[in-house]
Amino acid sequence: MQELIRYVILGIPVGCVFALVAVSLVLTYKTSGVFNLAFGAQAFLAAAVYYDVHVRHGWPIIPAFVFVVFVISPLLGFVLDRGVFRYLRGVSPIAKLVSALGLAVALPQIIQIWLGPGQAFGITGIWWDDNALYRFFGDYTLDGRQMAILVSTVVAVLALVALFRWTAIGLQMRAVVESPRLTELAGVNADRSSSAAWMLSSAMAGLAGVLLAPFSASLNVGDFTTLLVSAIAAAAFARLTNIPMALLGGILLGIAQQLLAGYLPPASLIAKDLKPSMPFVVLFLLLLFWPGLRNRREVTDPLSGADPPPPSLASASRSAMLTRSTHIFGVVFVAFMVYVILFRADAFWLSLLTGTLVYSVIFLSITVITGMGGQISLCQVTFAAIGGFTTAQLATAVGLNVLVGMLAGAVLAAAVGALLAIPVLRLAGIYLSLATLAFALMFENVLVPVGWIGGGIKRVNVPRPIIGPFDLSNNKSFFVFCLIVLVLVSMLVIFVRRGTTGHYLDALRGSETAAQSIGINPAKAKIVAFALSAGIAGLGGGLLSMKNGIANPDDFRFELGFVFVVVVVSTAARTVEGAINAGAAFTILPVILSDWLGVSSTWAFILFGLGAIQYARHPEGTLEAGKRQSLAFFQRQYDRLAARRARSAPDQSGDGQSPSPSQPLAVKS
Numbered sequence: 001m002q003e004l005i006r007y008v009i010l011g012i013p014v015g016c017v018f019a020l021v022a023v024s025l026v027l028t029y030k031t032s033g034v035f036n037l038a039f040g041a042q043a044f045l046a047a048a049v050y051y052d053v054h055v056r057h058g059w060p061i062i063p064a065f066v067f068v069v070f071v072i073s074p075l076l077g078f079v080l081d082r083g084v085f086r087y088l089r090g091v092s093p094i095a096k097l098v099s100a101l102g103l104a105v106a107l108p109q110i111i112q113i114w115l116g117p118g119q120a121f122g123i124t125g126i127w128w129d130d131n132a133l134y135r136f137f138g139d140y141t142l143d144g145r146q147m148a149i150l151v152s153t154v155v156a157v158l159a160l161v162a163l164f165r166w167t168a169i170g171l172q173m174r175a176v177v178e179s180p181r182l183t184e185l186a187g188v189n190a191d192r193s194s195s196a197a198w199m200l201s202s203a204m205a206g207l208a209g210v211l212l213a214p215f216s217a218s219l220n221v222g223d224f225t226t227l228l229v230s231a232i233a234a235a236a237f238a239r240l241t242n243i244p245m246a247l248l249g250g251i252l253l254g255i256a257q258q259l260l261a262g263y264l265p266p267a268s269l270i271a272k273d274l275k276p277s278m279p280f281v282v283l284f285l286l287l288l289f290w291p292g293l294r295n296r297r298e299v300t301d302p303l304s305g306a307d308p309p310p311p312s313l314a315s316a317s318r319s320a321m322l323t324r325s326t327h328i329f330g331v332v333f334v335a336f337m338v339y340v341i342l343f344r345a346d347a348f349w350l351s352l353l354t355g356t357l358v359y360s361v362i363f364l365s366i367t368v369i370t371g372m373g374g375q376i377s378l379c380q381v382t383f384a385a386i387g388g389f390t391t392a393q394l395a396t397a398v399g400l401n402v403l404v405g406m407l408a409g410a411v412l413a414a415a416v417g418a419l420l421a422i423p424v425l426r427l428a429g430i431y432l433s434l435a436t437l438a439f440a441l442m443f444e445n446v447l448v449p450v451g452w453i454g455g456g457i458k459r460v461n462v463p464r465p466i467i468g469p470f471d472l473s474n475n476k477s478f479f480v481f482c483l484i485v486l487v488l489v490s491m492l493v494i495f496v497r498r499g500t501t502g503h504y505l506d507a508l509r510g511s512e513t514a515a516q517s518i519g520i521n522p523a524k525a526k527i528v529a530f531a532l533s534a535g536i537a538g539l540g541g542g543l544l545s546m547k548n549g550i551a552n553p554d555d556f557r558f559e560l561g562f563v564f565v566v567v568v569v570s571t572a573a574r575t576v577e578g579a580i581n582a583g584a585a586f587t588i589l590p591v592i593l594s595d596w597l598g599v600s601s602t603w604a605f606i607l608f609g610l611g612a613i614q615y616a617r618h619p620e621g622t623l624e625a626g627k628r629q630s631l632a633f634f635q636r637q638y639d640r641l642a643a644r645r646a647r648s649a650p651d652q653s654g655d656g657q658s659p660s661p662s663q664p665l666a667v668k669s
Helices: 002-032 039-056 061-083 093-115 144-166 170-176 178-184 190-216 221-237 242-264 269-289 320-343 349-373 380-398 402-424 429-446 474-500 501-510 512-517 522-548 558-571 576-596 602-615 622-648
Strands: 135-138 142-143
Touching: 002 039, 002 142, 002 144, 002 190, 002 221, 002 242, 002 269, 039 093, 039 190, 039 221, 061 190, 093 221, 093 429, 093 558, 093 602, 142 144, 142 178, 144 190, 144 576, 144 602, 170 190, 178 349, 190 558, 221 242, 242 269, 269 402, 269 429, 320 349, 320 474, 349 380, 349 501, 349 522, 349 558, 349 576, 380 429, 380 501, 380 522, 402 429, 402 522, 429 558, 429 576, 474 501, 474 512, 474 522, 474 576, 501 512, 501 522, 512 522, 512 602, 558 576, 558 602, 558 622, 576 602
Parallel strands: none
Antiparallel strands: 135 142
């Protein structure tokens, strides 16, 4: 009994940190409708600034704390609201989520560049003595850092509850998320209320970052990512709406983690893998089974029906002649590039462009699930890992032909995707995306360390096969093989998009209720989309392992799933060429930045993240928007040329006479 009480007391401060970020997530979601996945990055920024002013520049603790929590963090929230999220009110939940994902990718990289290559260590807490011990119930003690967390959390939560219950600004902030247009009609300044909410929630994130920083030997963005996921589990416990329940959920999660660490044998496999993975498991189970989250829809603006529909693909508006010209130019360009790569490029560029083809295959899975299915899946890199590890294990441990192993990996990934879709599709929007994130984290932390799955501490080699006279160990032959796979997968995606399944998904993306009324089964169509996207990602993962010669877990980290999504959606998520351009950008842009421009390749991820912020303004992607403008320009030029030829055509007839007024022109300008 004494051990139980001790573990509970030790778990409360950890749970309070979870609760503090969970309360911030709930606050932002209640007041802006944005589930801010960049909260971990905001907390990391606050910790980095606190380290800079307190350790590097020697500021006293209290001024440093006040400067970070009450100046820098609210200012960051104000900038994010004014520069990004203000333009997202009234847009789709997917656009809000993608923009938050872009910030989650870009902000940590900016902070790492600012901090420099050295490690940030030596951070002290805000309590007057971090090492002071405080006894509770006799022999149970907490130190100064833990006491700072307890006191700060209680004060912050009580202040928030009072704000929302008894102040006008709290009521206004809650009203803005329901419909900013209706609140404006009622005389409420929606912009001011939104800015206040973002400044307040950002201050909470800053407080969490400062409180968490002293517990790490050095600042590491991974610690704040784990904190974010744990806080998401607590927020899901509160159904993303109830601040006291978020507080309770965070504390319960912290206690559960401490109990698990205390009672499980330290050397057991369960203790090593399940303890750090417990927040991910809890999040996944809560999203599937917690009452009130299943079949829940985000709050949307009731006046959003007055908005125009999203634009169609640019290719659908061009003429037949321009379409043929585009296809001819594309074929000639691809043939020219293949010739240059095979006969002129050196080994480095051959390997780099082979990687472009491989990642393009993986990115086509996002084209299916996001561009066609209208859902944001954060576990596509996990499906790629399933394909890569299956290929490696079947080829090395079982002795199967590596091509058979690659196809088996794609089939297994598709089966896992279909099985995952069955429970997950009861969710929608942000809830579905969070469930896929939890699945990715569970897979990475629980299954990848297992030897017969991810290889454990060893890396599983992946040989390249021989196909008839072609030995794929030759890099040029492997490039041609990857090109053939990309072409076949692209044709499959185009076939599905133009077929019945693609039309069903278009209808569901427009209005699921209307689609059901004409006999479309949404569950069946979405399961097909999930399975197809997972299978394509698994195929790409097998290609990636074959290219590298090894199935490396570092190639399939869950953070890359964020990057994959923002790269594809910021280019063009609905088209095949968008996925191919995203693959080129992902592999080539870092090289251009580092080798040609002499800047850190990290800037590539910053550009990817910032590009995703434009998704709300260009939901078709910046590449598709640019293509629409280019096609419109070329179409105007072609129309003018055709009209000019039509006007001059009578003069080139036999008699050289102009047509009489009674003879109209064949083409009228």
